[in-house]
Amino acid sequence: MYVKETENVFWVRREAMVSDEIFAAERSAIWDKVWLYVGHESEVPNNNDFQTRDVGNRSVILVRDGEGKIHVHLNVCSHRGAEVCRQRSGNAAAFLCVYHAWTYRNDGRLSSIPGVDTFPPNYPKEKMGLARPPRVETYRGFVFLSFNPDVPPLAEWLGGACRYLDLVADQSAVPLQVLPGTHEYGMKANWKLLVENSADGYHGMPVHSTYFDHMKRIGDNVSLSTRYKASNAYDLGNGHAISVRVTPMSRAVARWSPSMPEELKPAIEARYAGLVERLGAEYADEVANTDFNLVIFPNLIVLNAMGVVLRTFTPTAPDRLRVTSWMLAPADLSEAESHSMIDQSLAFFGPGGMATPDDADILESVQRGLRSWREAPWSDISKGLTKDQPDSRDELQMRVFWRRYEQLMLAQEPQA
Amino acid sequence: MSAATIDRATVEDHLFADAQLLDEWRLQEWLETLTQDVRYVIPATDMYEATPAHSHLAIASDDMRMLIGKVERLLSTRGHCEYPFSRTRRLITNVRIVSRRENEIDVAANFIVYRARRSGWYPYVGRYEFTFLVLPDDSLKTKHRAAILDHYDLAENGGVVSILL
Numbered sequence: 001m002y003v004k005e006t007e008n009v010f011w012v013r014r015e016a017m018v019s020d021e022i023f024a025a026e027r028s029a030i031w032d033k034v035w036l037y038v039g040h041e042s043e044v045p046n047n048n049d050f051q052t053r054d055v056g057n058r059s060v061i062l063v064r065d066g067e068g069k070i071h072v073h074l075n076v077c078s079h080r081g082a083e084v085c086r087q088r089s090g091n092a093a094a095f096l097c098v099y100h101a102w103t104y105r106n107d108g109r110l111s112s113i114p115g116v117d118t119f120p121p122n123y124p125k126e127k128m129g130l131a132r133p134p135r136v137e138t139y140r141g142f143v144f145l146s147f148n149p150d151v152p153p154l155a156e157w158l159g160g161a162c163r164y165l166d167l168v169a170d171q172s173a174v175p176l177q178v179l180p181g182t183h184e185y186g187m188k189a190n191w192k193l194l195v196e197n198s199a200d201g202y203h204g205m206p207v208h209s210t211y212f213d214h215m216k217r218i219g220d221n222v223s224l225s226t227r228y229k230a231s232n233a234y235d236l237g238n239g240h241a242i243s244v245r246v247t248p249m250s251r252a253v254a255r256w257s258p259s260m261p262e263e264l265k266p267a268i269e270a271r272y273a274g275l276v277e278r279l280g281a282e283y284a285d286e287v288a289n290t291d292f293n294l295v296i297f298p299n300l301i302v303l304n305a306m307g308v309v310l311r312t313f314t315p316t317a318p319d320r321l322r323v324t325s326w327m328l329a330p331a332d333l334s335e336a337e338s339h340s341m342i343d344q345s346l347a348f349f350g351p352g353g354m355a356t357p358d359d360a361d362i363l364e365s366v367q368r369g370l371r372s373w374r375e376a377p378w379s380d381i382s383k384g385l386t387k388d389q390p391d392s393r394d395e396l397q398m399r400v401f402w403r404r405y406e407q408l409m410l411a412q413e414p415q416a
Numbered sequence: 417m418s419a420a421t422i423d424r425a426t427v428e429d430h431l432f433a434d435a436q437l438l439d440e441w442r443l444q445e446w447l448e449t450l451t452q453d454v455r456y457v458i459p460a461t462d463m464y465e466a467t468p469a470h471s472h473l474a475i476a477s478d479d480m481r482m483l484i485g486k487v488e489r490l491l492s493t494r495g496h497c498e499y500p501f502s503r504t505r506r507l508i509t510n511v512r513i514v515s516r517r518e519n520e521i522d523v524a525a526n527f528i529v530y531r532a533r534r535s536g537w538y539p540y541v542g543r544y545e546f547t548f549l550v551l552p553d554d555s556l557k558t559k560h561r562a563a564i565l566d567h568y569d570l571a572e573n574g575g576v577v578s579i580l581l
Contacts, residue, residue, distance in 0.1 A: 088462060181460035181473030186571030188535070210494050214485035322571040327473050339470035347482060352458055352475040354489050357576035361497040364535065 002406045010382045014373035017190035023318040029412035031056045035144040035157050037300040037312050042177035051089045061085050065107040072145050073108050073130040104130050140169040160236030164294050167287050171253045172330030183325040185351040189363035191315040198301040199243045199293040201392035211354040219258035233396040239297030239404025243392030247291050252341035254288045260340050306344035319367050419516050419550040428511045430556045435506035443487040450558045457562040461569045467562050497578040503532040521548050538574035541566045
């Protein structure tokens with residue numbers, strides 16, 4: 001049991017953040033059962049472009065082959081197991097394993113084995129291509145994989161989250177692209193603490209007041225208590241949850257605010273007019289003005305506010321995680337528009353921002369606090385528990401995650 | 417002296433004084449050493465080679481407005497990651513004047529910045545690219561400061577760059 005509800009209190013078992021056994025159980029119960037985010041199609045824009053990264057504790061290659069088709073390969077040589085690609089990114093028609101020089105085409109087929117004539121007769125070379133995750137699917141440019149051959153189709157799995165990925169993808173008539181430059185950092189904290197933190201509106205003022213001070217100083221009064229128009233949290237199904245709000249913060253698409261350069265105002269207003277023309281007034285308003293923190297179970301966070309930030313993370317130990325995050329933006333933003341958007345986003349997000357370092361510090365502090373899990377075994381996430389419609393400063397988002405976590409973890413345990 | 421004749425020892429003295437201001441958390445004084453049009457950059461760890469364009473995601477890409485915000489935050493008691501203040505020690509080496517213009521010089525240097533917190537040591541290793549404005553009294557104002565980290569990523573390094581590099 002990982003969660004319990006007693007007399008209007010929702011409890012989470014703290015041992016789940018510190019135990020090596022639970023961490024090991026998560027590998028098969030969670031990470032090997034779900035869809036996991038790999039990357040965005042725009043990260044491999046040209047034929048033969050590739051990216052390597054760790055997904056679900058495996059080294060994988062995201063690659064666009066010579067015909068433009070996207071593949072995800074496991075980065076492991078069929079021969080003796082070395083990684084066949086050891087660069088972070090690049091452009092290559094073939095991957096050459098440096099160990100014994102087996103060579104694979106970027107569609108995964110094995111193309112050459114040095115000394116093949118000394119292998120047994122009828123050696124099944126055609127079966128020795130790069131292994132693949134059993135499932136790879138894409139939704140609106142977002143590429144996911146699953147190590148579970150029986151996982152439901154991606155769009156079905158994403159369920160209610162699709163609508164919010166649509167709001168992102170519909171920002172622009174031209175494709176969105178991941179900007180060059182990646183935030184790669186880490187925390188000495190359990191991965192589930194970052195899930196909780198990533199859609200937690202309750203901590204905003206206590207933790208990030210220095211950011212709000214800065215925004216006020218530069219012209220945007222983003223005081224959360226007075227300027228909210230709509231601020232709700234929703235259960236999107238399958239463990240996905242979202243906190244949604246309308247804020248006076250700036251957005252390159254398409255909401256000018258006083259903290260942005262005055263000379264950008266016409267371009268941003270024109271961008272809004274373009275949305276209205278393309279999408280109709282109602283949906284344009286939703287696309288341009290809905291700010292949200294979306295949690296796609298278990299580890300993709302889409303932060304849509306001053307810009308679109310994609311954040312994913314991989315645990316390496318019960319008290320360690322690696323974080324990777326990118327910004328996603330319409331490919332046709334002008335230099336001035338993207339400069340302003342990045343500037344606004346960097347004020348808050350990333351290892352050098354005014355907010356993310358404090359989140360990291362607090363989560364590490366929580367991790368140290370949770371060493372007392374035997375004496376103080378439960379955390380509380382009850383805020384808004386009995387409300388019909390919890391808001392973004394309640395704790396519904398975390399309860400949705402933890403209920404799904406509980407379901408998947410218990411599904412694996414032998415029934416008594 | 418002028419931009420044409422200023423020597424390395426003078427530049428080194430300036431960098432040592434700059435490091436002292438930051439190590440002693442005299443951040444408001446440090447702001448006064450910058451030009452109004454300053455740019456302060458820490459490139460992303462996967463864009464290691466060059467100063468990033470404004471359309472690239474960096475770790476920091478700050479103008480004076482942002483630096484004022486960061487300094488006020490760092491000096492408040494609510495910048496949780498740096499309160500109580502980290503102890504820092506900056507070692508600045510391999511200082512070279514790489515080019516000279518009418519009233520500006522470009523300077524390269526290497527650095528190790530050690531940051532100590534209750535939870536341990538966090539070193540930042542890299543190189544600097546500076547552009548200094550050389551004033552008539554031979555004092556220097558920072559117009560461009562890029563701290564280019566050698567770290568492959570920041571996952572094992574405390575994760576954040578919460579101090580000024």
